[in-house]
Amino acid sequence: MSAQSVAQPVAADMTERGSMAGAPLLLGVEDVRGGYGEVDILNGVSLFLRKGEIVTVAGTNGAGKSTLAKAVLGLLPRVSGRILFEGADLVGLSTEDRVGRGVGYVPQVANVFAALSVVENLQVVVGVKDQRRRIAELFEAFPLLAERRRARAGSLSGGERQQLAFARALMTSPRLIILDEPTAALSPAKVAEAFELIARLPSLNVSVLVVEQRARQCLAVSQRGYILDGGKVAIEGEAAMLLADERAAELYLGRTEKRHS
Amino acid sequence: MFYAQLLVNGLVQGLVIGLAALSITLVFGIARFPNAATGDAMTLGGYSALAAFKATGSMALGGVAAFLATAVVSLLAYLAVFRQLANRSVVSLLVASIGVAFFIRAVLGVTFGHAQQVFMAPLSRPYVLGGVRITPLDLQLAAVAAIALAAVFGLLYFTPIGRQMRAVADNRDLARVSGVRPGRVMVALWLLAGGVAGVGGMMLGVKTIVSPESGWEMLLPAFTAAILGGIGSPGGAVLAGLLLGVAQEASTPFVGFTYKIALAFVIMLAVLLVRPRGLFGRVEGAR
Structure with a gap:
């Protein structure tokens, strides 16, 4: 199997979404291996993300997508390799310290504190300089949440929950946010809304690494993408190129979407 | 009148069970072991x-001493034992806690002897309300319990560390990615869980006797109340404790006081069979 690798993006691959080829490196994952128990789930993953980018990490179930997200956050018990964030290695730091350095995370399921109220979900976040003001800013960005500020997070609808999960992760004003399957728990009607929200994030000075099952829709809002297989990067490249790639489509993206625009 | 009297007695007994159940449910919710x-x-x-x-000679100072001493010992038990086993299975932690229990009991036995001791509280005339007798001592005890409960619930629901404790109980990983430091939460948890158990122990001692085994015998009713209230629900634990206390007292005319503990066991079995998540518990998802 000859891996089609585009390690050095060239100017000709520029898409209408604009390449960030000149932007500084924000995240560099270098030969990361690891897992929960004896068996490695990640078998040497390398990828990077530039400032201002949205990058998709796709792949089949069990390819190691979510495990990779957990490795970056320090939630994986066993990790080797380097995870550079703004030039400094995160490996060995606690999860709380990584968050303190500017990495935000929205887990796949259980992404809000169900027993806490909406406003408590935001208040509980540690390390926010002017908490009152930040909450006010986020309520302005997510007016739906402001309306339901006293409601228990467990009583929110799927879409509201999603917004709260994003708002909670944005409390610390992270430079990078990692989204683990942000549309997995959403009704089909809400999926497009979620991708719109993701596309909006770079305008809030947040770069985004999205682990996503719905790879086509996600690549449509991304600059670049990686497709994992067996805990390794199998295919990587500009988003438009991956969407056009016959083999990527055949193997990983699902080939039925002829009407995809 | 007779039953109204049992109700009053049951409420005081229920506060003892409720405080113990609160301690259990806090630990179970946050540190995740019984x-x-x-x-x-x-x-x-x-x-x-x-x-x-x-x-x-002060009952209030007795309560303060009980809270502080037990809080400190509880924190030491966490630092020396439970923290070291934090990533082990629930069974390891349960067995370790049984070890801690025997250790505390042995030290108390050696230090204070095995003879029963009692609080020599001065006798005072009970208040009589419509034929129900309420002693000033019961009122004092209820006040100490109420203050302890108010302190715990105030901390849990109106302070940042309390919010963090509830967040860790709700979703530990999400708390960590929200910057919450589990170590600080654990210190607060063990101080609090120890303190409320201590106040419950004082009340138990005043109402009955103090002996190295007296607290151990409360474990079954306390666990029953924690389960009935819904594991991890602080309010549920206290309410279930009160219910159980009243139920135990109300049962004595029918089954005799020696079977009070058996009643707790029957209630626990019934809850586990019929409504395992208790009155206020959430459905536990597999994580």
């Missing part, structure tokens, strides 16, 4: 309160 040392922490609270009461 702490079998809760009963012996109560015994420690009983002895500490007794010592302070003998020295000062």
